[in-house]
Amino acid sequence: MLLTIIIIGLMLPQNYSVNKTIEVNASIRTIKSLTTDFDEWHKWSPWQQVDPSIKFAVSEPSAGIGAHQSWISKWGHGEMTITALNDRKMVFNTLLNNEHIVQGTLTFTTNSNNSVNVECHIEGQATTILVSGYMAIFSEYVLNNTIALGLNNLKTVAQLSDIQNVMESHDSQNSTSKN
Incomplete structure (x- = not known):
């Protein structure tokens, strides 16, 4: 039984990809x-x-090409770097536990x-010996749900921020100055 599970795991694809908009x-x-x-x-x-x-x-610089953040948690550690940026796209690389590289674009x-349509594309390859196929399936499942949550959070924060900016602009235009 264990041999069957290992053989199936070896035959599963090690690559995974997630795309959400x-x-x-x-x-x-x-x-x-x-x-x-x-x-x-x-x-x-x-x-x-x-x-x-x-x-x-968050390291300096915090924004733009070369921006870098790292993290640690009970599940491990990682780091992310923005590697390319233009008017329509941000490209980043993520290194998980010093061995697992994930590429992404917004x-x-x-x-x-x-x-604005915001599209997040993530792709990576599981590298855990003997169980890479299972790890790829698990990674894709976790990322599908987590990226959907992140994009929904981004939508809420961006929309509220724009509303707040409009309200502040109207407030400053409607305020009277004292002479």
Whole structure:
């Protein structure tokens, strides 16, 4: 029985891929400020909800190409670096437990109704000896759910941020100055 489980595990694909998209009714500027600066990730990132033991450290620079964050939790440790960035895309690499590399992209597409589609694509390869296939299935399952949660959080935070900015703008325009 154990031999059968191992053989099946060896035959399963070791690669996994997750792709999720969400429409956000906020400006691309707001969305990018939340996603391309690791100092802003605590506002929407799902990882604290998934694993309350996680502790993040953000290095300098915190934003843009070369931005770096690391973490430690009861499940291990990791680090993420932004490797490319332009008007429509952020590319990042993640290293988990000093052995497992995950590549990801966030793509931002403005729609005709001024909303923004945010697409998150993650791909990686499980490298655990004998059980890589099972780990790939598990990783894909966890990431599917966690990325969906993160994109929903991002949508909420970005939309509320844009509403707050509009309200503050109206307040400042409606205030009277004392002479």
